[in-house]
Amino acid sequence: MKRKVTLKQIAKELDVSISTVSKSLRDSPEISEDTRQKVQAFAKLYNYKPNNIALSLKNKKTKTICIIIPEIIHHFFATVISGVEHVANENGYNVLVCLSDESFDKEVINMEMLAGGSIDGFIMSLSKETQQKRDFHHITEVINQGMPVVMFDRVTNDILCDKVIIDDNLAAYNATRFFINKGYKKIALITTVDYVSVGKLRTDGYTKAMMDHDLKVDPNLILKIEDTDNFDAQIETLLRDQKPEAIFAVNEIFAVTAIKIAGKLGLQIPTDISIIGFTDGIISKYSTPSISTVSQNGVKMGEKAAKMLIERLENEEMEIEEHYKTEVIETELVERESTH
Amino acid sequence: MKRKVTLKQIAKELDVSISTVSKSLRDSPEISEDTRQKVQAFAKLYNYKPNNIALSLKNKKTKTICIIIPEIIHHFFATVISGVEHVANENGYNVLVCLSDESFDKEVINMEMLAGGSIDGFIMSLSKETQQKRDFHHITEVINQGMPVVMFDRVTNDILCDKVIIDDNLAAYNATRFFINKGYKKIALITTVDYVSVGKLRTDGYTKAMMDHDLKVDPNLILKIEDTDNFDAQIETLLRDQKPEAIFAVNEIFAVTAIKIAGKLGLQIPTDISIIGFTDGIISKYSTPSISTVSQNGVKMGEKAAKMLIERLENEEMEIEEHYKTEVIETELVERESTH
DNA sequence: ATACTATCCGAAAACGTTTTCGTGTTGAAA
DNA sequence: TTTCAACACGAAAACGTTTTCGGATAGTAT
Structure with a gap:
């Protein structure tokens, strides 16, 4: 069992500096063809993979978004996740799923926990309890910290943010x-x-x-x-x-x-x-x-929500803070055997 | 919009060192009652939350586990996620959900991507394509790196790891x-x-x-x-x-x-x-x-899988590498109207 | 011989923590 | 007055990256 290999270890083995290793792996023109080949071969041999956590820390981006839903066993929410996941993956993001179980407290705990830098943004549908209490402080707090939030389906007018709903x-x-x-x-x-x-x-x-x-x-x-x-x-x-x-x-x-x-x-x-x-x-x-x-x-809602969130993430500061949009997904009456 | 506040910023404002701030917040006895109060008050005011990424980097633990499933819209898999999520949350872990869409390639990409330090361990059910190809190199690789894997439902004898199945x-x-x-x-x-x-x-x-x-x-x-x-x-x-x-x-x-x-x-x-x-x-x-x-x-399978994974994570090296277990969840014939 | 330019590489900072160790100050004991 | 311990705090390393900047060497032009 070989543990994960780092730049430092490669540098030591090859008797070069860490910078040289890093640059070699990123095909920097600063490095001679010779050392570049050597480093790359070594890295491949030891199956080097950059440490995502270190990258996240440096870039201040985790490439992870979180979706908070009341219940996963509802087919509708499962389809939303599916939509979110596909768009996220296409854009190099991972998806963290949190369940509130329709509980206000779990929703709050989840958000506060994750707001500590673990993720780049939220997609969420409110829990019943939250809708009943009309207490959204945890959400405004997150938004005030500069973390984008997209709400879908169960939304509220008390919060200003991007939203995806049906009419x-x-x-x-x-x-x-x-x-x-x-x-x-x-x-x-x-x-x-x-x-x-x-x-x-x-x-x-x-x-x-x-x-x-x-x-x-x-x-x-x-x-x-x-x-x-x-x-x-x-x-x-x-x-x-x-x-x-x-x-x-x-x-x-x-x-x-x-x-x-x-x-x-x-x-x-x-x-x-x-x-x-x-x-x-x-x-x-x-x-x-x-x-x-x-x-x-649901798939369409999830896709749309993910697109809106990622767009906001990539365009970051350049956007003016407001300009929040509410997208309405079209519905359709599907006629089957229970009507005529 | 106030951006996230860090130890460094607090230290600067209060004209103390970073170490002092950190220790104050963790109630270290090294710090005088006086400064401790001051720092804590300031931290509360500015809503300080430690940066999880930095902690992950330091501790080499992300407190995140990943579950890879073929499809989320299958009710069974949704219930498994539900079970995993509950146990994970109870133990302070987050759950990353990845969908393979029954595709070998997506499964491989997801695993390789996440194996780069983003998560602590995997729970997975094989995609159809993977079962057909019988190519499990991506899984052995992850296991060889020392990252625990628990397989459930769609498993294979070709891989040695913890498993949760029904008979x-x-x-x-x-x-x-x-x-x-x-x-x-x-x-x-x-x-x-x-x-x-x-x-x-x-x-x-x-x-x-x-x-x-x-x-x-x-x-x-x-x-x-x-x-x-x-x-x-x-x-x-x-x-x-x-x-x-x-x-x-x-x-x-x-x-x-x-x-x-x-x-x-x-x-x-x-x-x-x-x-x-x-x-x-x-x-x-x-x-x-x-x-x-x-x-x-499914809930029970998810719970069991999560428990096995977390146990392995917490007990870490102390365990001998082998000693893999296969848990069998009981099934039951539920009689309804389609039989008599 | 001097000056300059390419080429190649390393040192160090930065991201935000925690923790170990060292250090200065104070008060009391000798 | 000297010595020592207790107390309160800071410096720095470490986690693994990327990137900027500076430096060394060699080669070329003056």
């Missing part, structure tokens, strides 16, 4: 209007509590679509789910008591659960009831029946 | 026997090509179970899928021509696709045909009907 409001509006155009009047909404930013926006879009088409917004048709672990009973009650003609669910899990329960109640899909979900995940695609859904291209 | 063979054996005990004779297998190690092992388990119970292994009932993007037609042919009573699929996607096609052919599940999948993912759970499956606890 949640419009997407929900369009999905709702799709039902309205089919002639449905009793359109139910299964959504999250309001402090989850995207849930709120989607709820607003639904409400606006109903009002714009002179349909009354019936609170009995709107189910706001708090506990994401145990909500089957609530959905069942909604379906049985209200008998909606259509359901718009703000995520995949709600949608697929609604389908299961509809089946249990003996309802035919989409004959008796139509369903549209949100987030084009793997469940919607493979569900039986497959679920029509507002597709939210 | 794929036994799990497949048990699943097949489950069918046999129900009295089925025509049990089909939907699997991958043989160079994917886990696919091979599961195929072997199926074969052994059949033979042990005096059932003939009919090649017509075994479908080996190469192209994972386009296999619906093959499954349909299998179902229609062979009319199996039960199907064992080596992953979720194969299982759920079989279910869809069975439905299309008018077969009732599990009355006309029973199905068992592999990998306890989100699809199996939410599919209609939900799919019985061999559960492969």
Whole structure:
């Protein structure tokens, strides 16, 4: 087992200075053909690789970006990581993944830890708890230190920085209007509590679509789910008591659960009831029946976020501090078997 | 925007030496109560945080581990990351995620890049291409440099290192026997090509179970899928021509696709045909009907792998080089609606 | 012989820490 | 008054690089 070899060791072996070794390896014209060959051969033999940490320290750049997400097991977030990773790799960056587990504290700890020079910038989506507390001091602090941050999906207006989002409001509006155009009047909404930013926006879009088409917004048709672990009973009650003609669910899990329960109640899909979900995940695609859904291209979001971050990193000081952009990724209603 | 403050700057402001500042912040008894307070107050005011890179260089430890996986959008791998992340965080480590995209080259590039001091150790699952080529030089090289590697799930006997696996063979054996005990004779297998190690092992388990119970292994009932993007037609042919009573699929996607096609052919599940999948993912759970499956606890695998790696890192040289362990994570047959 | 230029190489600083060792000051003991 | 210990702090090395600058040698032109 040969330990890692350094410039110093090579220099000593070959009886030249460290500078000479370094220059030889970088093909500097200062060095004679002779020594250059000698050094390079030796380096190759001992499999020399420059120490990235030393380089980072010298260059004040780590070539590493960090993505902080609430949960990795959500397919959407996994696709975002995938997009980030590809763009990052293409540009010579590595990706550090941190999970907040929807916890404010973990988010803070992660950021403070990494802000200590370990990485060049952040890409993040807020945890539920952070959105609820509306405490963003850890993020402003990082930004004030001159470290760029790009937020995606779950963002906040309280922070000035680059952002990548979809137009949640419009997407929900369009999905709702799709039902309205089919002639449905009793359109139910299964959504999250309001402090989850995207849930709120989607709820607003639904409400606006109903009002714009002179349909009354019936609170009995709107189910706001708090506990994401145990909500089957609530959905069942909604379906049985209200008998909606259509359901718009703000995520995949709600949608697929609604389908299961509809089946249990003996309802035919989409004959008796139509369903549209949100987030084009793997469940919607493979569900039986497959679920029509507002597709939210996670890969594209990740790619865009990474591009924005890297651009800011490479152009550094030259940019004026402000000039923050918010990119909106297009959504699309993917029609499958749960609607007609 | 205040840039990051360093020991040197604090020292200059307070007109003391760098050493004094460093010692004050670490509560060294060498420093008088007076200056200690002064320095600490100043440091707090300017929000001083030690530079992790400098520390890494000094300590020759980065407190970062890297996990290399073929694809992040596979739910199983996402759960593994989740497990790794938790254990790593508990022990003060960060997690770098690299995707090989099932490509040998990307795997090599990632490893060589990171081996240059950026991280302390690897956790990895081999890409398909690497398994096919059986070229592991990049891994041996890293190990020879003294950097610990823990392999999980897709492993190889050609490399000596710590490993975390499930008993794929036994799990497949048990699943097949489950069918046999129900009295089925025509049990089909939907699997991958043989160079994917886990696919091979599961195929072997199926074969052994059949033979042990005096059932003939009919090649017509075994479908080996190469192209994972386009296999619906093959499954349909299998179902229609062979009319199996039960199907064992080596992953979720194969299982759920079989279910869809069975439905299309008018077969009732599990009355006309029973199905068992592999990998306890989100699809199996939410599919209609939900799919019985061999559960492969990704979180547990990730946690175990991280623990093994960190243990090796902390105990370092003191350990003898060999003494590599292979941990087997238990699997379990989760019965759902696709069997009875 | 002198001056100048190329050519080749080494010393040292810098990045931000921690830590060892040395040193100056003070007070008390001899 | 001398000696010694305790105390408080600073200098410098070390981690592994890159890069600037200066210096030595040799060769060429005057």
